[in-house]
Amino acid sequence: MSSIHFTEEHNSFRSSFKDFLQKEVVPHIEKWEKTGTIDRFIWKKFGDMGFFGLNYPEAYGGMNLDLFYTVIFLEELQKIKSSGFAAAMWAHAYLAMTHLNAEGDERIKQDYLAPSIAGDKIGALCITEPFGGSDVAGMRTTAIKQGDTYIINGSKTFITNGVYADYYVIAAKTNTESGNKGISIFLVDADLKGISATKLDKLGWRASDTAEIAFDNVEIPAENLMGEEGKGFPYIMQHFALERLIMAINAHARGEYAIEYTIGYMSEREAFGKKIDKFQALRHTIVEHATEVEHCKVFNYAAIARLNQKEYVVKEATMAKLKSTKVADDTIYSCLQMLGGYGYMEEYPLARLSRDSRLGPIGGGTSEIMKEILSKMIIDKQNYQPAVK
Incomplete structure (x- = not known):
């Protein structure tokens, strides 16, 4: 890991977060994967440890730390055999x-952001x-x-935490005649009628809860509008940069995990009288993937x-998601192959990892959309600007 970006404090946090995951999360993973339901208590434990408030203001229970603590949070979560x-x-x-932090008013931050940081x-x-x-x-x-x-x-559909929430x-249209200028952002309690x-x-x-959600004449107070009416689209676009980088970091982390696991397997597996990590074709395949993953990681960190x-x-965030998710898929595909028949068995992590990874080029904007956004920026010279609240 790069000393350019990670201090001793970062490294200590990584070590403590790893320990927390092994103790509090890993023993429950298989149950949650089978039932498709994550027990509520774990959100509270994350909140109690401060893991939801890493880069949020101290005024609401956060720690106001730099984004490389978030990088560690994301990377280690990819290494416990459940991307869900x-x-x-x-x-x-x-x-x-x-969105609560960026567009919510003080009432929303006190009533929703602070309890979210606390895991409540x-x-x-x-x-x-x-x-x-x-x-x-x-x-x-x-x-x-x-x-x-x-x-x-x-x-709405494909909503992560849609049932748990x-x-x-x-995001909804407040003016149906104004295209993307008619979109606004709202806070809605999940237990409302309709x-x-x-x-x-x-x-x-x-393990994750992904839902389709229907809203039938759901009434909310006007004060639950977040930010300005009609500014929803630029708010969403502005936050997409972080979402895409999250997806990119997740991708390089699971690619790295697949390589580490596969190297360990290769060092123990014998064929034709020697460990398979001595076969040149397999060695070269692994280092090619390791090089690709490392390139992605360095770019993502930058x-x-x-x-x-x-x-x-x-x-850069769009490029990162486009490249990293493809590299992760290619890497995991090859790593599964290295395990032979065992790679296809559910008791080994590569089977689940290959399914989980496939969402990378789809979620948060498909790879095709990423390419079109980049085409507009690189070829058409379109200049996207941040929202001004």
Whole structure:
């Protein structure tokens, strides 16, 4: 690990977080993977240890630490054989809570951000729709103002923590005639009348709760508008940089984990009278993947360092997600092959890891969308700008 970015304090945090995961999380992983439900107590334990407040203000129970603590949080979560559990944790801490912190007023921060940091409330970010996919501007969910309330109608899908959540951060059209300029962001309590959540059955991320959520004439107070009306699209775009870097860091971390595990296996497995880590073809395949993963890691760290300095890194974050998720998939595919028949067995981590990793090029914007965004920036010279609150 790079001493350029990680201090002794960072390294101590990594060690303590590893220990916490091994003691408090790993013993429950197989149960959560089988049931598809993560027991509520673990959010509280994360909150009690301060893990949800790493880079949030101290005024709300956070620690106001730099983003490389978040990098450690993400990397170690990828190494406990459940990307689904990892997703539940980081979707709460860095999707829903990011909007609370950035666009929420003081009431929302006190009533929702602080309990979220403490692990007392679970949040979910609701943007994607059944007919919209990555087309955020084409969303159909509406929030129509009536007096001192908004009435929400529509549906969202592929929502991580959609059933677990105590509250939703929702994007909805407040002006259906204004395209992306008509989108606003709202805080919605999950137990309100008119809300129904249906759990989805997924290829991977089995421990996480992913849901489709319907909103049927859901009434919320007007004060639950976050930020300015009509500014939802730039708010979402601004936070996508962090989400894409999270997906990129997750990818290089699981690629690294796959390589480490496979090297250990190769050092013990014998064929034709010698350990298979002595066969040149296998050795060269491993080091090619290790080189790719390391390249991604260095690039991702550089982008995080710039984001930590409040730079607008939408291009770099998009590149990072595009490249890192592909490298992770390719690496894990090869590592599974190195294990032969054992790679295909559920008791070995590569089978689950290969399913979990496949979401990387899909979630948070597909690779095809990443390429189109980069095409607009690189070829068309489009200049994206951060939202001004």
